[in-house]
Amino acid sequence: MHSFLISSTIISFMEQQFSGYDRWYRIFYNIFSLVTLIVPVFYLKSLHSPALFKWQGGWFFIRFFMLLLAFVLFREGARRYRLTSFLGLDQLRTGKRDVLLNGQETFSRSGIFGIIRHPWYGGSILLVWSGAQVYSVATTFVAVILTFYLIVGTFLEEKKLLTQYGEEFRVYQQKVSMFFPWKWLKERLA
Template identity: 30%
Template sequence: MKYLIIALMWSVFGLIHSLLISVRFSSWANRIMGQYFAFYRLTYNLFSLILFVSILSFTRTLDSELVIKFSPPWTIIQSITLLTSCVVMIWAFLSYDYLEFVGIRQIIDLSKKKDSNHPKTIIKKGLLGIVRHPMYLATIIFMWSLDSTRADVLTHIVLTIYILVGIIFEEKKLVKQHGTVYIEYRKVVPALIPFTKK
């Protein structure tokens, strides 16, 4: 029963997370909130973080057997993959406009009476010239490089599925936003696995 609860909690998290960032919902929120929509992204990120930490904390309270345990010499590989994934996460974060990513840029623009809804450009250099979704790739590698209980494994499975499904919907949104520019970008840069496109 406890594992079913974990699966349901993470599934609900994924649904809420996806709904709040969807084009339809965010467009509706924009119409309702007006200029105060500038606070939406930051509020969304804080809410998602609190919800994520709450569910993760709950899984830590469960009495669950350790089923994945790295031992020497595999701990060396584990350390390398964990470190590499953290570096990629930071690199990916800095590759974007991280102030906009967090939701601070929008608030700054509001205070300066600037329009935050300016057209976004696709970043095609650096890490984003190697893989289209480096943050997701790093997250998957990080999760599966950890020593894990049964509850953790279930969490990792649900979150991995959520990421893979989420990429499909995110790609559709990006094609709608950028059109042929993003379609051409997809032809030369792989989504998750580097160097798999000619």
Template identity: 25%
Template sequence: MFIINHMILVVLWLLFGFLHSLLAANWWKRIMQRRLGAGFKYYHFAYSVFAALTLIGILVFQITMESRLLYVAPVWVNLLLCLPVLAGLAIMVVVIRKYFFSLSGISVFYKQQAPVVLEQGGLHRYVRHPLYFGTLLFIWALFLVFPYLNNLLACCVITLYTVLGARLEEKKLVTQFGEQYVLYKQRVPMIFPGRFMPRK
């Protein structure tokens, strides 16, 4: 049962990534737009609710399952690792808070829609996808604090999906913003900062 549960965990994270990419793909959205008609305006919000519920379900399964401790780190090491954990969490909170209305799809319930612009300031001066960077920093630092096998497997799958998902998203952004995004790509790294000062 120990091995089976870990295999199930990997499959769940893979399915989450697959469904997340599928439901966000432009070709799938066009299909849903034809089928839903006027109701398509609620698609993004429904998608966000579905993603949140499935994410919570997987996390509950991961946290409650029995797993193997891979190593024991000194207390001072874990205390130091709290810094990147908090840093990653802070980045995630800042980005999600800034883009909550557009990310969640809740803006459909408001009459005035915010204009879609290419953000290049703030954290976007250092990486094109700060939410992905913050997420990876958070989960890997958290794994080093809680070095269980299930957490390692989750980190590996999430990292793989994040990198692949970012590449898919880049294609959509180039289509959406054109030459403006191409020039932005030339100046700023995708996920991992090349240096801590913005490129000029």
């Protein structure tokens, strides 16, 4: 449902149907996302299923590294994104929808965005798989669904960016990896 709400088709439809909708879109989307996330979290907490995996022993260090990397990706992304745009406050004030959440007309290619294109999505995937101490059947199932959701959301966001920025964004895609810095590492090692 979240991915459906961020599709260009739905956004265009809502803008045509409701005058001034785009200024409220981000706030509505954030509230809807939060409410629809709370319900499955409480449902998950009520389930009792056997453990599939526990972050213990030597695995603790891998989990710690994943959590640390997620924190770094969130922090570095936050340096480039505007929290007021992410929350929808800028859109409410200006009446314009900010696709990039950075308050600028063009996307950033510096800092973390010179290494990966989607630090918050990448950090979220790391957090989904390292956030719990124990991964039960239910927790793992939810982690798979959330990972799928994050990947779909990323591709929808990239589709909007390609529509808005065209060849400029396509060149950026060719040079910078989506979630993990494979291209950046390859360039550094070459």
